Amino acid sequence: MNLMQWFRFASPQSFYPLAGRMIPWFWALAAAFGLAGLYIGFFVAPTDAQQGEGYRIIFIHVPASWMSMFIYLVMAFWAGLGLALGTRLSAMMAQALAPTGALMAALSLWTGALWGKPMWGAWWVWDARLTSELILLFLYIGFIALQAAIDDPRRADKAGAILALVGVVNVPIIYFSVKWWNTLHQGSTINLTRAPSMAQTMLLGMLLMALAFWMYSIAAALTRARAIMLERERHTEWVKHAVD
């Protein structure tokens, strides 16, 4: 298939049915990977010598944290592409990704708190990672709020794109400033990076869960993108055909 035929899918009209065909596959893969990952995580992986059973929350926590950071990059990529090329679909993808990213950030903070209570004895500590994850959640919320506040979708796309790009420049700055701030104030009592090397089955379970989160994110974002396409292109012929 040559390049031009791929570009065809940059138009909502041809991407809508393609996304519709792909979504069930991603949901199925998400379920399959998730079931396998949870099975390994809860029944096969051994109990941790130091952390007991409580460590099993990492099978949710770590993939959620990874996704929350990665989705921000993907979102900024689509937003930037939409700003540079003026493609409608790119901006819709950015808009569709934001709630999933915010969900992942929130999930990561929540599961982190659940893990922190038995391990550190506190729901929340001002650790560099926790703090930067919290700020990432704020950035997502800012992006969603800005897009929601602007009625004209084209202006919302472009304003959101600038905010996402400014955020991407700032994310490493924020991360390192929080990290240095943390080391200046107090040494964190427990260092996450010094975790003992992981058993093979634990790693496998985590990777499977990470794949499940990937598939879920793709499926959720595509589903949301389809809804956005219908909403924005509601005056066009193809939407009338697609809905009928």
Next chain:
Amino acid sequence: MNVFFASIRRDLLLALRRKSEVATSLFFFVIVVSLFPLGIGPEPVLLKKIAPGVLWVAALLATLLGLPRLFAADHQDGTLEQMALSPAPFGLLIAGKIAAHWLLCGLPLVLLAPLLGLQFALDASTLWVLMLALLLGTPLLSLIGAIGAALTLGVRGGGALLALLVLPLYIPALIFGAGAVEAQSAGLDAGGHFALLAALLALAVFFAPWATTAALKIALE
């Protein structure tokens, strides 16, 4: 460059015709800072410890207060549109407006901060560091804030939305700015913090006017 200075002059002149607006954000700064001892208690040791953070957070909020006005009036009466259409470089005009915002909302904070620092039992050398940190930090706040002000121009719920967008981006300035003061008052060298603040400022001077003009052009479409 004349354009830049003309733009600063114009905004300063406009602000001087309506002095109360500038004074409002300055008094906001004073009041917020004065609330903390009332809420926490008057022990000098405790006040000295929280002073850098309190002064900096209050400075962030006071800068934020002036931001919605940065472009709103010019947007309403169409001046901004004329600026965008004029042969003079739009970026320079906007940079001038940002500089004027700093002169009106940032510089007074820098000058007033030592006085408030005295109330928090900071010693002379720490007060100098506080001033210097604010001198490097407040332009950064104006530059980053201008992006937010441009993005939320004419948007529903602009003020609260602006805070939501801009405050997370202010975090590095807060950390290094308050960190410098804290390091000085703990007897450590504040040089590293200044270097980082200056680096952030250099980055922002380069990128922020550009991002702001891009955002303004979107708002003007």
